[in-house]
Amino acid sequence: MLDMLELRTISGVTGVMGCLMALVMFFQRRSYPPSIHGLGHWTAAPLVAFASALLFTLRGMVPELLSLGLANALMFAGAALFLAGTYRFFEQPLSARAQALLWGIGLLILLFMRFFTGPYGWRVLFMGLLLGGVGAWHARIISRQPMQSFATRFTAIVLALSSTIILARAFSAPFMSPQEGLFTPSPMQVVYLLGLAFGTLLTSIGTVLMASEHLRQELERLVTRDSLTGALTRRALFTTGEAELARSRRQGRPLSVLMLDLDHFKQVNDQHGHVVGDRVLVDFVARAHAVLRRPAVLGRYGGEEFVALLPDTDAAQALAVAERIRASTCADPELPCCHVSIGVATARSQESLDALINRADAGLYQAKAQGRNQVVQQLAT
């Protein structure tokens, strides 16, 4: 009797944990920008899990349709909501078909639990396969994201472990004795209920961590990226430049700089308007990025002037890169043609970043003076 009470308590605690985590997510959500998606689903999911755990806890005290059918359907709905939230969070919302499939399965469960009169073990197998399947699917989606962090790894591992426990119970269910029920204190049931309790709590913590990590990345992007073109901001450019210059000295490797300025850009604005001018800038940066290979970076120095930092690139290679960028302009027939002039300089020993950029700027000045749409290299003397 005592053991049964304890298992019932664990089930109730699962719900309370879910409820608390929903509260945390609710307040987090209000302070997060609307550009972070999926938080609504992540708030609703533990609340639905709470309702499910509450109904399970009331088993024997309320009609079976509620404590079994509805409880299971809600448990599945909670897992599906978590999954749908994750898809939205990673900007890949579930298609209408996938959503219809998920909710159709939920409805089927409700009907199955209502009308199936066979052994309890088969119900457990059926539900376990569904819940374990959704959990494994969820873990896979998170672990496959290209940007991995502690938060994504943590959440994926928690989901994988919880699904393993659910599936292990499901596969052992057809062999359990006919008298066994949810609150029979067998080792499998204890592990299962504890797994559910901690799984709900830790998955919710994982989603909070993922949302915080996303926010941090968003803020970092706002500070380091120019909002129009996506190039580095001037400040981020200098921070990266100082670090690259120090690295090039330490490792005795070359570092080159390009100073790029669009030609007669004012005319583009004057003749076609500022919006078209903006599109020309965005197009130019996209083409320059397509030419540059990591670890090279492009920063917006000001207006229509850009600086490219080319680590591990000597003077001859830098000249070739500059020529490729120059040749890539005026390729979009939808946009007014705007060429670029480029100054190139390669770091001398002990030269400061400012001095290096000034030399590239002198090359740019010369390119403009010589008629524009050309590359001028300031060779070390």
Ligand SMILES: Nc1nc2c(ncn2[C@@H]2O[C@H](COP(=O)(O)OP(=O)(O)OP(=O)(O)O)[C@@H](O)[C@H]2O)c(=O)[nH]1
């Ligand atoms: N559309 C748009 N225009 C910008 C932006 N930032 C600066 N500009 C414009 O860029 C123009 C730069 O003009 P200038 O410095 O005279 O240079 P230019 O016309 O390209 O002439 P040269 O550099 O001598 O070839 C100015 O008209 C600025 O208003 C921007 O973010 N968007």
